[in-house]
Amino acid sequence: MDSKKLEHYRSILQEQLRQHTENVRDEQATAIEDTEDGVMDSLDMSLMDVNKELAFRLGERESQMVADIDQALLRMDEGTYGECVRCGKKIDERRLDALPTARYDAACQTAIEEESGAEDAPTL
Ligand SMILES: [Zn+2]
Numbered sequence: 062m063d064s065k066k067l068e069h070y071r072s073i074l075q076e077q078l079r080q081h082t083e084n085v086r087d088e089q090a091t092a093i094e095d096t097e098d099g100v101m102d103s104l105d106m107s108l109m110d111v112n113k114e115l116a117f118r119l120g121e122r123e124s125q126m127v128a129d130i131d132q133a134l135l136r137m138d139e140g141t142y143g144e145c146v147r148c149g150k151k152i153d154e155r156r157l158d159a160l161p162t163a164r165y166d167a168a169c170q171t172a173i174e175e176e177s178g179a180e181d182a183p184t185l
Pocket residue numbers: 145146147148149150165166168169170
């Protein structure tokens with residue numbers, strides 16, 4: 062992949078990273094503020110724990126996306142971005158346009174989804 066295209070995807074990924082990082086922070090802050098108003102009280106400690114758990118679960122999906130973006134940026138630094146991590150073939154650019162964090166080419170993605178079963182198939 063030429064450097065111009067790489068920079069194009071890098072800027073998309075960095076923008077996504079910024080947005081998802083904000084989402085994680087907002088969701089966690091909202092879940093905690095909803096019942097606590099940000100004030101800790103020993104009587105409410107158990108409630109606080111519940112809220113932390115809730116915040117964690119709300120943020121989990123976003124956190125996973127942040128991790129995916131981080132990994133894509135890491136592959137860029139390593140010079141392997143745009144290559145399937147499973148078979149090493151180039152990932153179609155239309156696929157990268159739709160999903161800049163794509164780790165696999167379409168063939169491997171399909172194979173992995175079939176192996177892992179429909180229930181927890183990786184989302185696009
Ligand atoms: Zn592949």
